[in-house]
Structures are given as C-alpha cells and as structure tokens.
Amino acid sequence: MNITEIKTVEHDVIVLGAGGAGLRAAIECSMQGLSTGLVCKSLLGKAHTVMAEGGVAASLGNADARDHWKVHFRDTMRGGKFLNNWRMAELHAKQAPERVRELEEWGAVFDRTKTGLINQRNFGGHRYPRLAHVGDRTGLEIIRTLQDRGIHQGIEVYMECTGLDLLKDKDRISGMVAMWRETGEFIIFRCKAVILATGGGGKAWKITSNSWEYTGDGYGMAYEAGAELMDMEFTQFHPTGMVWPPSVRGTLVTEGVRGEGGILVNADEERFMFNNISNRFAAETADTEEEAARWLAGDKDARRPPELLTRDVVARAIRKEVQAGRGSPHGGAFLDIATRRNAEDIKRKLPSMYHQFKVLAELDITKDPMEVGPTLHYFMGGIRVDADSQMTRVPGLFACGECAAGVHGANRLGGNSLSDLLVCGKLAGSGAVNYIQAVSTVPELNDEQAKNIIRSATNILNRDTGGNPYLIHEKLQELMQNNVGIVRSDELLGEGIQGLVDLWEEYANVKADGTSQFNPGWHEALSLRNLLVTSEAVARAARMREESRGAHTRLDFEGEQAAWLQYNIVLKKTEDGSMSTEKVLRDEPDAELMRIANLSIEALEAEVLREKDSTG
C-alpha cells in the first residue's frame, strides 16, 4: 500500500458528526476564522438530533417568569442525582437561553406565546414550563437551522464519510483517517484539532430509539487514541418507546405526550405512577389525580403529575408493572392522551406522534391509548472532558454533545440534551479555537499509523472466510439487552463481560462480502469495534458501581450510597491493550453551586424573586 495515493486534505479543525453538537461546534470554529471540515456518516441534516421531539430546555422565563438559570441548574443536578459535573451543569444552565435566542437569529421558528415570545412546555423533572419547542419536531428545526447557517459560513462538509481512527503526533492530535461510504476510498484529514460529536452507542442494544449511526464511534476512537471514558454505566432508558408492532419496537414516543397531559395506566386501569413517587420529589409532585388535573389546567399552586417524574423513575415503574403481570398486551404500559385532550389539540401539539402511530401502528392516538415501554435512548456518560474547553486528556482532541460526559450525571432530564448540544458544541468550538491559537507548529502525520488503520479496515473485506457482521451485531444486541439492561446485577454483568470476550474474538475474524463500494456489510463490520468498546465500557463500569443511582439500577445494591457519590468511574486503554476501570475521586464542588442545588424550592424561588426585583 502506498500512502501517497490516498488523498490528504488539510483543515485547522475536523468536526466528526453533524448532529446539533457537531454543527454548532463547526459553526463556532468557522465563525472564528478556522478552516473547518465537518465529517458525517449520513447525509447532512439526517443526524439523530432530528429525533429529538419535545424541545430544548432553557430558562427563558417566557412561559413562567419565575424561571432562572439557578432553578434549571438545581433541576439538572437533582435529575442527575448530583453526579453531574458541577461546572458543566452550571455553564449549561447559564448559557442555554443565549444559545436558544441565537438560533432564532439564525432563522429557527419556535412556537410562540400569546405575547409573541418563544413558547415553552412542561417536561419531566423541570420545575417550570421550560422547553422551547416547535410542535414535536424541535430537533429537526434545530438541525435545519444550524445546517443552513453552517453551509453559508463556508464549512466544508464531507457527507457519507465514516471516521475510522485518529492520528497522533506523539501526544497530540494530528489528524484522522476516514472512508467514503460511496466509493470505499480512504481519505486522510490533517488537522490541529478534532472535535468528536458522534453521539452515543445505543445500537449495542436490541430495543433502542437510536438509529444505525449510534455505534459509539467517538467512544471507540477516543479510547483508542488514549482518552478516558467516564460514567459509562449511566445509560438512559427512555420510559416511552413503542412496543408494537415488533419492527418498530423501541422507536421513541416523545415525553411531550406526558408534558401535554398524557397519563400512564396499567392493565387494571390504575394510574400507577402515583405509587412510585420517591421521597426526593414527594414535595414537588401531586399526590392526587385532582391536583394533577388542576396543574394541567394551569393552576400554578398545584404540583406536577407523577408522570413527569424523571425518566429513570418512570422507566423502572413501567418495568415493575410489566413484571407484576399488569402490563399491556405486548408488554408495556398504556400511555393515554386521548381522554385528556381533544383531538384537535393533540393533532396540533403532537402532529408527528399522531402520524407515527397512525402509519406504523395503525392506531389513532386521539381515540385510543398507546402502548409504550422502556427503550435505550441516551448515554449520560462518555468521553471525559474539561468543563470549560471540552478538551479530553489528549491535546487537540475535543468532545461535545452526547459523546461527552458530565452535564447530566446519573440521569438526564428531557430537553437538556438539545441545550447541551448547543452550549457544549459552542464551548468545544471555542475550546478548539483557543487551543489552535496556542499551537505553534502543525503536527506531523505519521504514515505508519494511517497505514495500520487502513489495513485493519480492508482486512475485513480481504479475508477469505469469517463471521457475518450482521449476526455478530445481533448477538451483541441480545447480550446487552439481557445482561446490561435496565436492571443489572453482578451475576448478569459478569456473564455479559464474558460474552463480550467471546464477541471480541468473533470480531477479530469478521468478514464482509462484496466490494468496497457502498457496502453496508462492511460498514457494519467497521462499526463493531466501536460498539464493542462501548459495550465493554458500560458493562465494566456498571459492574464496578455497587449502588443504584439514576439510570443505573443494581438488583444487588439497592438505593443510592453516599460513598459512591464521591466517585466517577473512568475507563481507559492500558499499555497491554486491555481496558482499565478505575474509581476516580470527584473534584470538590464550588460552594455557591452546592448551596443552590441543595436549597429547598421555596427558598430558591424566593431568592430568585428578590434578585429579579432588584434588577428590575
């Protein structure tokens, strides 16, 4: 193989992934004058951000003037069971409103309040209606806005191009090898910094709301390049995925349905969420149907219905009902909006949900309840980064969005993902700008590294025989679903890790048929390494954390353990190639942030009110 035959392109910075975070990071870099390349596996504008339906959380205070970043911050920390990176959660809550307003300046058209401001809706775990939204297609609006902004700013977009691995000059980043999906040709990017915005790795599970793209590419590449993964045990199961028909099992049903008043009932027609209110949220949650109804009608003194508890709680509650034999016919719970709102409202507020059920399940949600169950949705954990710059431990390597860890702790609130993408995308962009400005020399490309990456990719095609990549993937999904699912135990996880060892071996001999041109079998095989790194990291971290916190539920260690709050679990690749799993002591939080997070809601509301009065 002659490396000079492979096309090399130079940029200051390469952003991998063109969802909300990647686009926002690329816009920031190019706005500040960097030559920016944006590499994505799909066509531009198809990234998983389009599936974010409910809205983007930001304390604009349009729908409820009492809102403030401090309340958003407090909600986020409590939702994350205090395992969030304090500084990141602070930056996120503080900067989200500015990021949302900026979108509007770039052409986004959010739904309006009666006075013409951006309207906001209720969502699980948020004290006030806080989610700026566009019907139930907010993600599409955001991605389209950023896409249009980006292309007019001169970002170079490399569509349908898969990032394979990172290149390093000694310790720091020097580039990336990628592959054009259409032709199977390789391309080498030479750059001073790489921003990973690759999303999560939900495709390791069988029932997931994630698309084929979610193969943990960023985790795999960062891990191989020497960066650390953190909090990987916290994988969010969204409580409401479709359960029927089988072919769409896992497809997301937006939390907006509950935000608009939808209720969860079991086969006995019991509104079971009233039996699942934890002490932490008891003071802020309605305990009668009557109070919940008043809240929906707009009574500001009424407390929120229990359906809007955080996702981890709702997902576990649904699972419990199914296990107790009170599930719906296809093993879920009933989500009913039909008896709560009139047909006209449902179609206007939740148009794509109406359409989705009508076409995929032949069900009219304005007449009948939906059947829903937990589906793997989101990774709270990911690549460990610095809060302010979003840089990993590898100089020149940045990460933002779902593939980075920190903002959400042990559980993410709905709507905080879109705001995370925007806030951290921008932070990563300016982080890269600052880093590049300080770099004096252009890093050198190492041909040998590039050759090795390319060789391991082509080996998959060149082998005479070997395992079918689709079947290996299917086995992995089965394993993760059963052993590293919504509830875990040492035994299950141990088995899971053992199963992964076997799958690593199968992967070493994976074989794709056909040629290198647009060959999904080959693409599937190439993503397996990343899926396996992701899966192993989740399983190992989950086995180490001996408590139940947020999205991580251990049958053998019930409840939160104060001692575990001190630690994050950090994973990295060791010298011998194996994965090390380590308990790392967390930094001492800022005293002021600690005070805000631990205030009672009444005290915080009073404080915010005083502050707003004094500033007029």
Next chain:
Amino acid sequence: MALRNFKLFRGNQNEGTMEHYSVEVDKGMVVLDAIHHIQAEQAGDMALRWNCKAGKCGSCSVEINGKPKLSCMTRMNEYGPEETISVRPLQSFPVMKDLVSDVSWNYEQNKNITPFKPDPLKKGNYIMMQEDIDRVQEFRKCLECYLCQNVCHVLRDQRQKDKFIGPRFMIRLASLEMHPLDTADRIPDVKDTHGSGMCNITRCCTDVCPEHIQITDNGIIPLKERVVDRYYDPLLRLFYKLFRRKSPN
C-alpha cells in the same frame, strides 16, 4: 408470517438488474423492514439509506412500484399478498449503488439561496405572533427527503437542473420570504436564478410529500404571485408609483 416477493434494483448508474428475493414478513412490517431482512440474510452488500425509521429524517426515499415513497413509512399491507414489490432508487439523480442515489445536487442548490437576514433593530427577544409564523412553520416541516425533487418533471424528464431549483427549495425560499423578521429580497432570484417560471404547477411534489406540506398551493404559487407583483403586473406598479407606496414585498 408470510413469504413475500421482492424485486430490488442491484447495480449502479451504468448497469444493473432487478434481482428477485423472497422474505418472511411479519405483521406490522414496513417495506424498509423487509429490505433489512433481505440485507441481513441474503444480500449483505446491498446499499440503501435509512436513519430514524420513523418518518422524521427523510433518508430512506426510494421508488416502490414506481411511486416515490419513504420506505420506513410504507406498510407492507398496502400491497396485495400476492403482489411483487419492486423497489428502485430515486430516478432523477445518478444512481450510486443499488437503492442509493447521489442527491448531492440538492445540497449545492441550498448554497445559492440568500440566507436569513433578520431585522437588526429587533434583536434580543424577537417578537413574532403565532399567526405570522404558521405559514413558515409548515414549510419548515420539510425533511429533505427529496421525493419532491425526484418526482418534479422539470428535473426528472425535462432535465432542467440548471434552470430550476426544485420544489424543496421553492418552499425554503417561501419560508424565508414569508418570515416576518427577514429583510432580504429574494424575488429577483426566485424568478431568474431559481426559476419559479419553470414550474407548471402540476403538483406531483405535493402529491408525494410525506409531511403533507402544501408545496404548490402554499409555497410555489404564492411565490409566483409575488413575482407577478414585481414583474408582470403593470397596473400594480403604476399604483405604487402614483401613490408612492412601498411595495409590500
């Protein structure tokens, strides 16, 4: 479960055949599910595009029995049990491989559109009433599945890609032109560069839109009428001249 027959295009721009496949189909399946089964079990290297599998991203556009559709939102029970379902790539763009066409032309078009330019005086908390943005929001539902671009006969049969930007971008232009905060003027471009006159409003774009956007009635025709205001209505021009009124668009 039932065995169903498929014919899928295998090949590229230069050569190819319709290959026959049989696959077990489960209740509630869509065409994309069936193709996935074929891919996993019988044709590992068959190229196709898909992402969200819920009609929200617009990746899986193909032609099923000759009709442009999203394969993830086309249920198997739309077809008779004995019917052979043939699936082809989008016909108006060069075929890359199998069921995948090269739609990059569309991305080039978007670059030629004058971007959103809000009124700088209104910066901050922009005020817009819901009544004013209803029209714009309809257009912004667009998934960019390019089914409309594919079916538009100006692009498909008459091959006027250099003269007409296509329905998807006509509604993008409409969404900008009708935006209450926008200050840019794109009407000369709509007429000349983007070719609004090339459209003869035969409405196939509207017929195939999976989001049911009224592309023709609410997007293209209102733009054509704005072009008429500016270029083809001598009386209106006289009126504005005589009464020194500012033209509304």
Next chain:
Amino acid sequence: MVTFSQQSSGKFLSTYRSDKWWFEPLWTGLGFLSFVAYTTWAMFQGDYYWWSGGQEGFGGYLSPFYSPLLFIKEAVVGSAPMDHSWFGSWPGWWPVLIPASPAILILAGPLSFRMTCYYYRKFYYRAYFMSPPACAVSGISQKNYKGETALLVFQNLHRYTLYIALGFVVILSYDGFLSLFRGGEFGIGIGSIILIINPILLAGYTFGCHAFRHLTGGNQDCFTCPNGKPTFRHMVWRGVSWLNSRHILWAWISMLWVAFADFYVRMVSSGRWIDINTWGF
C-alpha cells in the same frame, strides 16, 4: 446483465408505476372536453336562453352562458326582451358567418379565468399536454423545456382574469335575483333555485382563487403588524385560504353547475321540461 437506463431517460409514457395512473388524466381530460363541447354547442345556438313564461315586465330565467346580454337579436325563439340588453339590438356589422349569439360576446371572460386558473393548469398540462401525464410517468421530453417562462408567460396575468370573473359573480348574482320574479311578481321556481345556487358556487370558486388569496393577504409577511393583533385582512385571508384548499372541488362543481343551469333554461324555454314554480306557469 441488462444495461440499466433510468426512467427519466426513457420514452414517452414510460413508468415503473403499476397502478392505474392514467385514470385521473383520462377522466379530467374527458370531463373537461365534454364541458367544452356542450358549451360550444350551446354558445352557437343563440336561442332558448331566456324563459319568463311569456310574461313581460321584471323577472325571468336567464342562462348564465348568455349573461350579460350585451346585444339582443330580436325575433329569436327563447330570447330575452330588449330591455335586458345593455347596448340595444344586435349590431348590423356582425359577420353573417358567425351565429348571432349573445354568448359568443362574453364567454371568453369566464373562460379566460378558468384557463389561467392554477388548478385548471395542473389538469390540462397533465391531461392534454402530457407535461407530465402523471407523477413519475415520462411526458414528452423536450430539448429545451421552458415551463411557463416563454410562450406560457401570459399565465401570469391570471389576476386580471380574476377581475373579470369577479364581475361575472356580481352579474350572475343579479340574474339569480331576477329569477325570483315573473312579470314583476315575486315567487320561486326550480329554475330560481338553480340560478341562485349558480353564483354561490361560482363565488366559492372565484373567492378561493390563488391570485385572490395573494391579493387579500398572501403578499403580506406580517399579519399582526403593527400592533400584534391579527388584522381584518388576516381574517379575510384565512377565509380565502379555506376556500382555496378546496379549490379543485369548487372548480368542478361550479363548472358543471353553470352548464346544467344553461341546459335547464334551454329545456324549459324550448318547452321540453316544465318548470315547477309558485307562479303557476
């Protein structure tokens, strides 16, 4: 291996569609053709367009194809009394070869409105010009297709034909009023009902016109400026939009009804049908 050619490079009418795609262009094409055939025939007749049961004085049924009566030729069976004429008796310079029919003078007005209508354009481009015959079916591939930019650029004058059509709505409404009288006496007959429904259907079609929609509000970017309240214009625009979204339906029923109204007057006037009415004749 078969050489693959895309359908778009294929021949006239080539398609991969397996459904009955030809059905819609066929029935719309034939439907409109029958209307044109009847209208042409009725227009050339020049007689039996008026009926008032032999009564002089205010009132009578007037065929919508013949309204307004610019000139009236006297002593024609089933013609209207001279005081209904706008400009008096039939001009002497009228060429002998062309039938002396009042319909000939005015039908171009409503026809020009329909022929430039955004809906009619859809179906006749499809049914007659095969451009395209149906979605994803190849039409006649031209080397240098120009759409509505060259010869067809006159389609942009649709709003002027709208002004004409609005005039016809007023005139035909008056005819509806006229049909409620017979010899100055108020009453009602089957013919009155037909001639009153006629302008209502025409109004539904005309007020839902795309050009009208543009003029009422489509040319505005902001409906609530300057004070944040929806304006009267917005209300009108919404009403027009409601009609507009049903424009196809209004187009067909108003077209069929107007032909039926002519036919009814013709039948009654020529004595073939008996009009049931309160006047007793």
